[in-house]
Amino acid sequence: MKPGPYNAITDVPGIQVGHFTDLEHLTGVTVILPEKGAVAGVDVRGSAPGTRETDLLNPVNLVEKVQAVVLAGGSAYGLEAATGVMRWLEERRQGYPVGNETTQAIVPIVPAAVIFDLLVGSALVRPSAEYGYRAAQNLRGGLVEQGVVGVGTGARNGGLKGGVGTASLAMPGGVMVGALVAANAHGRAHDPVTGEIYARFLEQNGEFKLKHPPKPLSAPDYTDLFANPFSTSNTVIGCVATNARLTKAQAQKIAQMAHDGIARAVFPAHTMFDGDVIFCLATGEVEIEGPAELSRIGAVAADVFARALVHGVLHAYSVGGLRAYRELYEEG
Template identity: 85%
Template sequence: MKPGPLNAITDVPGIQVGHFTDLDNLTGVTVIFPQNGAVAGVDVRGSAPGTRETDLLNPVNLVEQVQAVVLSGGSAYGLEAAAGVMRWLEQQGKGYPVGSAVVPIVPAAVIFDLLVGSSTVRPSAQYGYQAAQNLKGGPVEQGVVGVGTGARNGGLKGGTGTASLELPGGVVVGAIVAANAYGRAHDPITGELYARFLEQNGEFKLKHPPRPLSAPDYSDLFTTSFVPSNTVIGCVATNARLSKAQAQKVAQMAHDGIARAVFPAHTMFDGDVIFCLATGEVEIAGPAELSRLGAVAADVFARALVHGVLHAYSVGGLVSYRDLYEK
């Protein structure tokens, strides 16, 4: 198994990504667009989530496919960005057919970034529309772009990251993540990345050899040195054929990737949300294959989160990982 050619969610055939980045106010929007629609699932694990249209993805509910997923900064205000993506999709004639009209189905989730950059300028419908206009099949820009523009991860600058993996049999799994966790992605004593063991083909491009992890210092957790400004959100995509219930299971298992990459994970200050998109090109066989797909999704999600941290640069009063540990 190896990453796809771009090591990005766009290695999944038919998946496009568009960013809109507001560097003046340090916030932004990322859109994930399955060109022919996709079956979708979601798992909301965090204790402070901000979401839109997630109930629709419940397997007992009517709509089978979504037209896009929106990841936005701006906390609850940022959910407005999805309206702009809906407008763009309507112009393309994409959505759930209702007579002569269409209703685009656009689930969304937001991160809390109001304490980085401006707290009064948040992603709007226009930001979402412009992100949709920027859709492309890769390469995917990472770091201080899109939803990760104002991200803070473990007290350092976070960002947007992506990764992929090709499995035998033609299944591809990709992920895109806003690395914005309360917990750290690195050992505070040695600087070692918790998820470095998942690295594929030297993708992290670190200067130093692996360093030992220190024992966790629980007294260091939840102190005034950490500012609650968090939530990891992201999307896993695959070309496997999944039902809504199976897509929900993959999204659920993908949350293990947060726990592998970040300590502590899923805190009261995080609103962690993961979507899963399945384009349905490759048949998989039974519960065992589904379980393998979910396990791979967790590792790919963790690697994407690490890329979000490593591609970030120092800005907005936050120091990046590379500036702190790599120089």
């Protein structure tokens, strides 16, 4: 197995990504759009999540497909960005049809999750519906910009600058798995003693482009783990996409398994200071057989998610008083 041509979530056919970046106020919005809609699942595992339309994705509920997923800064205020994406989709008549022949409307289904970035840039300027609309205007396939862009503009990860990262992996039989992550964890993605990246062992084809040779990992020190928290409000949010044909329940299972990627990439993971949320989009082009194949996709999704999180850290640069990993460990 190897990454797709862009090593990005857009390697899944039909998936597009759009960013809107506010560098002045260090916040932004990222939109992930499946061109023909997608079956979706979600797993909310953080203790302080900020979400929209996640109950709708419960397998027992009505709507099968979503039109987009929104990831935004701004804490709970940033959920407003999804309204702008809805407006953009409505203008293109993409959504869930309601009404009858004489009275017909379209309701775009746009789940969303947010990170807390209010203390990095401006606490008063948050992503709005206009930010979401402009992010949707920037939707495209192909290469995905990473680092201090979109939802990653104000991200901080383990006390360092975080950002947006993405990765992919092609599986036998034509299944493609991709992920896009806002690296914004309370825990570190690197060993505080040696500086080694925890998830370096997952690297594909030298993708991380680290200058230093692999270093040993030190044993965790639990004594002062939360004595001086790096920050009190963090969240890893992201989206896994695949071209496999999944039910809503199966998409939810992939989202659950993808959370293992956070634990592989950062320590500690899923703390009381994190609001971790992972969506799964399944576009349905490739049939899969049985629970073993579903589990294999979930295992790959976890590794791809971890690699995407590492890319978010490694593509970041120092801004807003936060130092970047490469500046500290690669340029010193």
